[in-house]
Amino acid sequence: AQSVAQPEDQVNVAEGNPLTVKCTYSVSGNPYLFWYVQYPNRGLQFLLKYITGDNLVKGSYGFEAEFNKSQTSFHLKKPSALVSDSALYFCAVILGRGKLIFGQGTELSVKP
Amino acid sequence: DVKVTQSSRYLVKRTGEKVFLECVQDMDHENMFWYRQDPGLGLRLIYFSYDVKMKEKGDIPEGYSVSREKKERFSLILESASTNQTSMYLCASSPPRQGSYGYTFGSGTRLTVV
Secondary structure, X not given: OOEEEOOOOEEXXXXXXXXXXXXXXXXXXXXOEEEEEEOOOOOEEEEEEEOOOOOEEEOHHHOEEEXXXXXXXXXXXXOOXXXXXXEEEEEEEEOHHHOEEEOOOEXXXXXX | OOOEEEOOOEEEEOOOOOEEEOEEEOOOOOEEEEXXXXXXXXXXXXXXXXXXXXXXXXXXXXOEEEEEEEOOEEEEEEOOOOHHHOEEEEEEEEXXXXXXXXXXXXXXXXXXXO
């Protein structure tokens, strides 16, 4: 079955340190991959996407993600974490006809 | 500012009630989606629609139905609410072109069935 997985329920990082939130996918063909963020009691906000081209994608709020086809991964990264980055992060992939499916979500906690 | 609006932020309903969750978008998007969000399970697709009067089942359609009579409005219906349908429900819309990042989400409706 086509799917996307986030192996970590929670990631804890100290402010100023780099952060990585992991995502792996299992889809046929070339994947269209996304990262979304959800702040408490809010809807999902788009961070970045990979469709084709450069494997390193830059997005909102200083986030970036690296597409790795051989490892079927699309990890979200930021060089220096902020306390305000604390939120729930979702990786997603588009299946046929624009249907978006999500990973389980990873809660990022950034401590001062 | 373009948006997806969900009519209720919080709802409390009784077991067995028929429940309507409404979603309206002002972007003239063809595609609309209903997800439910539960801790540890992420977002799971309930139903989606590619056009007026068209609908397709997602991954967890049991106990739900949908209605799309107008392009801008997509309603989720719980025919007979049960406690296991207590959840956060998120509506989204997008243009039809695959690969577009134009998925816009509503703020969600937190439904509690008692």
